[in-house]
Amino acid sequence: MLSKTITKRITSLHLKKFRQQEQLFIAEGVKVVSELIAAGYFAEYLFTTAGTKQQFSAATLIDEAEMKRISALADASPVLAVFRIPKATSFKLDEITVVADGIRDPGNFGALIRLCDWFGVSQLLCAPDTVDLYNPKVVQASMGSMARVRVTYQDISNTIRTQPAPVYGAFMEGESVYNQVLETPCYLILGNEANGIRSETEESITKKISIPRYGKLQQTESLNVTTAAAIILAEMRRTSSGR
Template sequence: MLSKAQIKILRSLHLNKYRRKYRQFLAEGTVNVLDFIAGPLSVIQIYATESWIEKHPDLPQHLKPETISLKEMEKISALKNPSDVLAVIEKPEHQLPDISTLEDYVLALDNIKDPGNLGTIIRTADWFGIKEILCSDETVDAYNPKVVQATMGSLARVRVHYTNLSSWLSKKPSRLKIFGAVLNGQDIRKVKKPGKGILLIGSEAHGISDSLFPFIDEPVSIPAATGSQAESLNAAVATGIVCYTFRMTS
């Protein structure tokens, strides 16, 4: 049975200030939890129902779950429909990648506010083998429970960094290109794909910030179908198309 103190601490991890204070975050659901167990991050504790534990007898010995009831799970879960398992994970301290030595594509996200969008973007990056994501300081916290849930385990494999994007991009060597996703750029299908570079995605509401536009080497656009009257694409959908085009086409 969970103590009141345990419940208080676990519920506090729903909030960013306590995730920073304790350097911990929550992962819920079987896919998420098993991916974190298999990944490089440190799993501190697992809480699970008796039925979930019976279905997963092969967990590492040092990660023996604490058995709790569904009613207790409801008290600590950040989800409307709690899962049968929740894990406490140590927040990683990833070293910021050196922009002068990049030899692959990385994503740069400017002011992405929606947790679902960020989670989907992280999952998309994982699908296309993009291991580093640079976020502006204003972007939603990657360890927000809604973001973690939307990543479906991909946060265990993709390194997410927060930094001042202007400062980081200003150090870019001339040999590396920054491709900015905008409404009126070059058709993304016709852009030469160099196999490395920075794919810059703007916010859902305002696109790429004015302060970052000077860093863009090639503005690129996803063409709409003839007759389309849609104003723009969802940020996560646009990121998926950009990642596919740069990673899978030439």
């Protein structure tokens, strides 16, 4: 049975303030927890319900009601771990460095990390106001890919000045990504879901690129940020592999 002290400590990690204080974060789900353990993350706590106890033999067995109390998700997983936050990694310009300019939705950000992993992007640069990497919903949506992508939070414009490379920004109005030869190494900037790329970041952009619309009425306002990222990254990888 979980003590009140441990329950309170774990549920406090649902909030960024306490994750930073404790230097701990929650991960839930068989795949996510397994991948983080395999990647060398240290588990401060590991809990499982009866159905997955055999797979996680070192875990503490708790019942489903207890798991629901400590879970940060609407539907509790049968496995929950509390991991230590590793030391922050320094920024390193990659062949393609994806830049998140204030992305706030945890699901979008976690999916973006997963996309980076899929397309072999090892560096994700984030504006300081981008959603926290260790938000439980980000961790869940990344599906373990956070273990393979360096996520760095620092000023975007200063970083580009100190480590210069071509800078491409995703806009509604820009040159079609399908008509470009995109140089690498480079930065690919993706903006906030509601407001796009902020003006101070836009000053660093070398070229504005866009995804053309083919619908007859042209009434769709925009694409989800992760959908746009997937299309652009796929095109960048396609053209670079053909050179």
